[in-house]
Amino acid sequence: MRRAEREAAFTDYVAARQVHLRRIAYAICGDWHRADDLLQISLTKLYVAWPRVCGKGTEDAYVRQIMVRANIDEHRRPWRREHVTDEVPELEAGADHQLEERSALFDALQELPEMQRKVVVLRHWLQLSVADSAKELGISEGTVKSHSSRGLAALERALSSTPQG
Template sequence: MAQRMERWRRSAYLMCQDWHTADDLVSIAIAKIYRHWRDVRGADNPEAYAQRILTRVWLSERRRPWRRERSAEHLPDQPVDPGHRITDRDSLAALLRELGPRQRAVLILRFYFDYSAEQTAEILQVTVGTVKSQTARGLQALRVNEQALRG
């Protein structure tokens, strides 16, 4: 688990767009992995099994309105290094926030973690056709939203 912690944290951040929430999601996922360790260890792909748990934790936590805390969009008086690629990350984060949770999860698993459609379907426990349609719709939504942001 220690070897995968940072990867899970980045994955959780990409889904929820908040580092504190990402840490909470990883903690919940680790507890679930621990409880189901026999199943995780016996899985054909334990890493994908753990990613499935993390993704499903995020999806289920989004359904709980009492758990949603929103952090401030910008911290006051914080300098920004102009050479940093923060603008690119912020615009990508804004585009990802416009997607629904399942489309966002599919795109992150497919393109950030480079999982195949079959692996993504296994992680999300959906059909490959659902992954393909969510990918196509998510990419189209990103294109539309990007054009709207630019012009």
């Protein structure tokens, strides 16, 4: 594949998947500004690896793994600071009725401990298997199951106590 074709394929992939990947980044880190940074880092690293990844059908998994690892790296930095935000992303037209439900879900998701949040996102939002989630996070399958169970229970408690409008 020529360079121009690879770059066109990369551009098409990013155009098609950017919104979805940004939401995954937000679900992982809990802040839209950090999610944008995380997505940018991930897409930059994907661009470098694009000749190896392109056309194999593993592009999304590769980007998710980059996001998880980049987020872990960011948490290890001593200058990292938490910034809580009440902003909700703009939704597409016709999706306004889902705003409150989605906002409550994301708020509850952000209350989870970091590893539980990552497991819940990978297992239940992205529907990865236990084995795939364990591999992406670098933990055992039993730990994935434990975090998943505890995270879902905490989400259920938080969402059942949320007033419904």
